[in-house]
Amino acid sequence: MKTVGIIAEFNPFHNGHKFLIEESKKRTGADYCIVVMSGDFVQRGAPAITDKFTRAKSALDSGADLVLELPSYYALGSAEYFASGAVSLLNKLNFVDYLCFGSESENIDLLFNIADILNEESDSFKRNIKENVKSGKSYASSRESAVFSELCAINSSICECDKEADIKKALTLPNSILATEYLRALRKANSHITPVMIKRIGESYHSTDLTEYSSATAIRNSIKKTSDGKLTLEDSVKNAMPETSFKLLNDKLLREEFVKEDILDNLLYYKLLQNKGDFTAFLDINESLSNKIDKATDKYKTFDGFCNILKSKDLSYTRISRCLMHILLDIKACNMQEYKADNFTSFIRILGQKKSSFPLLAEIGEDSEIPVINRLKDAEKILDPLPLQLLNETLAASKVYNLLCGQKNVSEFSLPPIIL
Amino acid sequence: MKTVGIIAEFNPFHNGHKFLIEESKKRTGADYCIVVMSGDFVQRGAPAITDKFTRAKSALDSGADLVLELPSYYALGSAEYFASGAVSLLNKLNFVDYLCFGSESENIDLLFNIADILNEESDSFKRNIKENVKSGKSYASSRESAVFSELCAINSSICECDKEADIKKALTLPNSILATEYLRALRKANSHITPVMIKRIGESYHSTDLTEYSSATAIRNSIKKTSDGKLTLEDSVKNAMPETSFKLLNDKLLREEFVKEDILDNLLYYKLLQNKGDFTAFLDINESLSNKIDKATDKYKTFDGFCNILKSKDLSYTRISRCLMHILLDIKACNMQEYKADNFTSFIRILGQKKSSFPLLAEIGEDSEIPVINRLKDAEKILDPLPLQLLNETLAASKVYNLLCGQKNVSEFSLPPIIL
Known part of the structure; x- marks a missing residue:
């Protein structure tokens, strides 16, 4: 069987x-x-x-x-x-x-290599990310470059110019990320x-x-x-x-x-009010995002509108909506x-x-x-x-x-x- | 002035x-x-x-x-x-x-006497209530009898038969209670x-x-x-x-x-769910009422209906609705x-x-x-x-x-x- x-x-x-x-x-x-x-x-x-x-x-x-x-x-x-x-x-x-x-992607070997790099978190990998961030790159793109460098170290043939696009896809397309x-x-x-x-x-x-x-x-x-x-x-x-x-x-x-969207709109707003400005106990919400949520609560109208108010270059709409669901459902980091x-x-x-x-x-x-x-x-x-x-x-x-x-x-x- | x-x-x-x-x-x-x-x-x-x-x-x-x-x-x-x-x-x-x-009532002296008895909480007063409760009377009626006894001790003329009705009124009518x-x-x-x-x-x-x-x-x-x-x-x-x-x-x-009653109905139900069965931190809610609320939550439909489910001989509708408002508004005993x-x-x-x-x-x-x-x-x-x-x-x-x-x-x- x-x-x-x-x-x-x-x-x-x-x-x-x-x-x-x-x-x-x-x-x-x-x-x-x-x-x-x-x-x-x-x-x-x-x-x-x-x-x-x-x-x-x-x-x-x-x-x-x-x-x-x-x-x-x-x-x-x-x-x-x-x-x-x-x-x-x-x-x-x-x-x-x-x-x-x-x-x-169809290239499972590439994904396996990436998986191992991410699991291992070698010193060179972490250093590489840090340096990229310092040089002004976003975290996501710093991580991408660092993965690319690590892949080259494993197998230089992966790093031929035409492969970089594949690697980028593997790191950014939603199903490949999950894979x-x-x-x-x-x-x-x-x-x-x-x-x-x-x-x-x-x-x-x-x-x-x-x-x-x-x-x-x-x-x-x-x-x-x-x-x-x-x-x-x-x-x-x-x-x-x-x-x-x-x-x-x-x-x-x-x-x-x-x-019903209006019920969702009301419940989340109520929960935001109840929490009195500190949201750091909820999963994925750090102090900076917590403060941002607190400051924006006065402008709250709908769940969707609130996600749009809070999203930024570094925090996608989805990331925000997930955090707000953690608040709504009392999903705690601890x-x-x-x-x-x-x-x-x-x-x-x-x-x-x-x-x-x-x-x-x-x-x-x-x-x-x-x-x-x-x-x-x-x-x-x-x-x-x-x-x-x-x-x-x-x-x-x-x-x-x-x-x-x-x-x-x-x-x-x-x-x-x-x-x- | x-x-x-x-x-x-x-x-x-x-x-x-x-x-x-x-x-x-x-x-x-x-x-x-x-x-x-x-x-x-x-x-x-x-x-x-x-x-x-x-x-x-x-x-x-x-x-x-x-x-x-x-x-x-x-x-x-x-x-x-x-x-x-x-x-x-x-x-x-x-x-x-x-x-x-x-x-x-118009009898401010009577209310003053009652106020003093309640403020003083003498040993005889407390003992009297306890004995009445033990004999099977409700708490409210035990308290009433105890007040009556104390009043007689202060001034026996108050306790003529025709006054008992006045005293009962003073202790039970809403404006007199507040007065x-x-x-x-x-x-x-x-x-x-x-x-x-x-x-x-x-x-x-x-x-x-x-x-x-x-x-x-x-x-x-x-x-x-x-x-x-x-x-x-x-x-x-x-x-x-x-x-x-x-x-x-x-x-x-x-x-x-x-x-809007439906918003109230939804918010309270949501708050009940969020609290995971323990409501004793809220003002006026003891363990027994907390358990009662917890057990009844599955039958919740509306705020009003829930008050009716929870009310009993000892707990009036108003007492219940006030407790539920304490839950809704996070009003804590501490x-x-x-x-x-x-x-x-x-x-x-x-x-x-x-x-x-x-x-x-x-x-x-x-x-x-x-x-x-x-x-x-x-x-x-x-x-x-x-x-x-x-x-x-x-x-x-x-x-x-x-x-x-x-x-x-x-x-x-x-x-x-x-x-x-």
Whole structure:
């Protein structure tokens, strides 16, 4: 029995995701595909377009066999934490054979070299960055140059002039950045999982064109407000998504079970007021950003507007929105330190499964070094304090998500399991 | 120059309030009437019907000369803290001659006797309460019996059978309870202020009839939703309010500058989620109530519904709603202890004044043992840490109030002073 793992957000689930699942099974010959999926919030610092169970259902309908929840701390972490949390979870299962991921690049050796350089953090590498920064370069571009120098030292053929563009791509394109982080995490964990890179097809990550392989961004942007204030999908989106996924998303919109922006605007502002000017306890927020947030609070109107006020050359919109989500969801730096020190605390929380995946679950029971939560109400008995805390944080994030959707009384404890 | 003080909420300002101001000047011969008024939240645990500046304007238009803000901690405190905070403020001005207040009773001697019994807390009084509670009586009725026994010991003529009803009234009717607390606070502060009790005219506190002297409750209840979802006042309310007060309130409704219940519902639920089950740090919430709130959070739908879920024989709706406001506004028991130990920390924050009251302000500058905040932005320089903290808490409460009204960007720092 062979198993391939995939790490994803499916925000929403589209043809590109279906292709990735199918291709990953085909390329590896795996019998099963396990997905580790972000819960109700996604890494760019936003609530997901539909709740986690709906997105899990879409994935199961299009080839996934088992969907596990990536805890909120990792789902909303930097690329490094996102990858480390997800890889750690798959690795601790102890029976996953492959990790498949898309990338703009096809050169896995290059990414492996970069991963090793970043993991090693040699003295020359660190010195190089420092000197570049001193000479006036931005941190990102200093790091790029330093990686390039290290690569040349390993293998001078990499550093031929025509390769510099490839390296730049590997360090700056979103899927390649994640791919590198997966490789770093696998190496650090001494994992026996074999990484398999699949070249992304279709539109680029940020593209807004609507085609058969549209990006999730393009699909989200195609949601329009009708004259009576309701939300609806453009018809052309049908071409970009598997039928079930389209239907599930469309139903959510019709039933108005989606995030109301005004609620998000109000809750974040309220939380900013409550915190009385000091935000340094939250993950990724240093004193300088904390002061900036404090000073700007008087100008707050909307979440989106506030991100735009705060963003700068050094702090992207996404970086800001992620920090603001940390504030909204009470994601603290000290907790993340604990989880990290615990080898990225994990638990198995099944969002959905195919009937045919029951042998997989037996495997989890036998082989894994990670607790399985079959029924939420047993979690307190099963989990050690740290994973229990992480689970509770993740459940609390989902309660806030439901509140954002205008649904205060949805309890995960009473939801029936999703079995397709 | 004689000055009379009044302590009020004016929620909203009606004919009964106008009568109280006029009568207080007439009865005492005072040249000026200073009002200490609750800010944006009122003692029954609710946001005020209009913001504090609008209510101050109404009062100035109907006979008040100067309106000072009662800080949020006292405005949302128990009757004892409400009275202590307000009396302490007036007392520290050092030139107020009278304190006028309405009461259902006319027997100020009886209230003085009760005030002394409650202040003294003699051993026999405490023992008496304990025994009554042990015998199965509720705390409130045990306290009542104990007060009655103490009164008999002071003066047996008080305890003739026909007086028991009077005493019960004094201990249970809302204005009498407050009146007793004013007297307690004056005694405790060894104040030179002379209390003057004025019998309430018109409908009782909780009455919902609309007449010339309607209660504030009746007026608030007369606000109706029109078919297009807007709020409007019943025409008959015009008879119950001075013209300006009616117009100011009506304008607020027309401009939709009032508290949106759904925002309140969402913010409180969010705060409950954020607090992760322990509410004992908040003022007036003991472990038992904290557990009750925690257990009930799953059933939360609206603020009002939640109060109804939590209320019981021992905990009135009002007591619950006040506790929930403490949670919403982050009003902590430890802070109140500090303010109390500081002889009820105060500052002079002028919400509005009449031009003719300028001599009063000169008096404040000369005689008072309490800092005057003329311009908010100077507060940090003028105030000691504790009053500064109380001011900041009060300003933060108003920011939440503005958020509840859907107005995120109103800054008190930029509002022009209200001078009539």
